[in-house]
Amino acid sequence: MKRTAKLLSLLLCLCCLLSSAVFADAADGRIRNVIFMIGDGMGYNHLKLAEEQGYEIFMDDAPDLQGWSRTRSANKNVTDSAAGATALACGVRTNNRMLAVFPDEAQRETVQPRSLTENAVLHGMKTGIVTTDLTTGATPSGFSVHTLDRGDTESIVAQQLKSNIDLIWGSDESLAPQETVEDAGFRYVATQKALAALTPGTRSYGQFTHSLWKLSLSENTPSLAEMTAKAVSLLTTNNKKGFFLMVEGAHIDKNADDSKDGLKDYPEKVENTSVAVKTFDNAVRAAVDFAEKDGHTLVLITADHETGDLRFEEENGRMTFHSASHTAANVPVFVYGASDLFEDGAEMDNRDIPNLVAKTLGWTERFPVEDPVGTIAAPPAEPETPVKPETSGSFVEKLRDFFLRLWQWIIDFFSR
Ligand SMILES: [Zn+2]
Structure with a gap:
């Protein structure tokens, strides 16, 4: 009896040690990966519109944080997607139509603003861009x-x-023709099958059909959620330095931008915009599912601007479009995976958002960062530094493996 009690207390101690080792890695709070999601043209009311249309929307269910982003460009009160992307990627307010360049002519002759993607490359991280739009979209x-x-x-x-x-x-x-893509060192992918066959370590340029934004797709067209899940799986495999992935649902804007016979609000526009919101929301769900399992991934969801001046109308009792173009309304910012990036409910400038990513990843750079014109970010040469002693993460992994082996030995011992 005494021996059994001793063994039981030993077992209890080992259980505690084992669980702390197993969970310490996930709970160390270090974010290594960022999934930066942009619902193009998505105001908060677009989520409500989709819900009115019967679609269940996940993204604002239980984020760790929700705030608001103010949008405008350097030369207009209402930004286009190019200046909007520049603010989110580089922390720079530029003119409409311009992409990741400074608005000041003299300044942009010598320097260009560094994007989050480029900074991630410089830190040795894997990077990816996924959109329902053309790969050359704003x-x-x-x-x-x-x-x-x-x-x-x-x-x-x-x-x-x-x-x-x-x-x-x-x-x-x-x-981009297949030959050009392959000459540049990328695998050309244009079908679901080709996408599924991609393996980690192979760089790829994907050009799928125009219907990517829809909910029902042809057999050979991947959904945005499938593309997101595949991208995450490729970028995270055999990669200890983390990844930065930008995912865009471009067609919230494209559908909300529409007008017909002079009308700004009509059933087809309402339905198509809702479908585009749901498609994007499915991708958000895929990203958050990964982040929750991974424990080291931040998912940040926002928009470049609002489109359609969507507001609740007492008269018809539903969300109603009052415009067929972009507006300057604030857009939502949802965060999954971190609760200390800003005060819940805070309103921020869209240029502040890349610095939230920098802060999360522990980067010392603060955006905007200036690089000489024509610079292309290159990953650090391997090995980046002389091989360092193991990081705390690896130590914890070793400790966990040790206890897992010990645990197995105890189970074997008692089952003899
Ligand atoms: Zn846009």
Whole structure:
């Protein structure tokens, strides 16, 4: 009896040690990965609109934080997606149509603002860009290139293919020919099957069909949620330095921007905008599911601007569009995976948002960061520094493995 009691207390101690070792790694609070999600044109009322249409919306269910972002550009009260992306990616207020360049002519002759994606590359992190839009759309371009005009497709493709980004996926099979993509060292993917076959370590440029934003897709078209899950799985495998992934649901804006016969509000627009919100929300769900399992991932969800001046109308008892273009209304900021980035409910400038990411990842850089014009961020040479003693994370992993082995030995011992 005495021996059994001793063994039981030994077992209890080991259980405590084992669980603390297992959970210490997840609870060390260190964020290594960021999934930065942009619902293009998504105001808070767009979520309510989708709910009115019968879609269950996850993203504002239980975020760790919710705040508000003020949007405008350097030359207009109402920003376009290019200046909006520049603020979110680089912490710079630039002119409409400009992508990741300074608005001041003299300044931009010598320097360009560094994007979150580029800073992540410089820190040795894996990076990715996923959108329902063209890969050369304003938002993905703001996170991957520097150019004066968002319409400069040729330069955007060329810069993306010269970049050190690991995956760039969007729509339109015709933007960059397969040969050009492969010559640049990227795997060309245009089907669900090709996407599923991608393995970690292979860089890829994806150009799928234009219907990426819809809820029902052809068999060979991946959904935004599937693309997000696949991107995360590719970027996280065999990667201890973390990743930065930008995911855009571009078609909230594209549908809310619409007008028909002079009307700003009509059933088809309401339904299509709601579908685009739901598609994006499904991707948010996939990202948060990963983050919760991983324990080291921040998911930040926001928008570049509001589109459609969507407000509740007493008269018809529902959310109603009052515009067919962008507005200056504040947009929501949801955070999953961190509760100390800002005060819950805070209102912030959209240029502050990249610094939330910098703070979370423990970067010392603060945006805007100036680089010489024409710079392409290159990952640090390997090994980055002489091999350091193991980090605390690796130590904890070793400790956990030791206790897991010990635990197995005890189970074996008692089952003999
Ligand atoms: Zn936009």
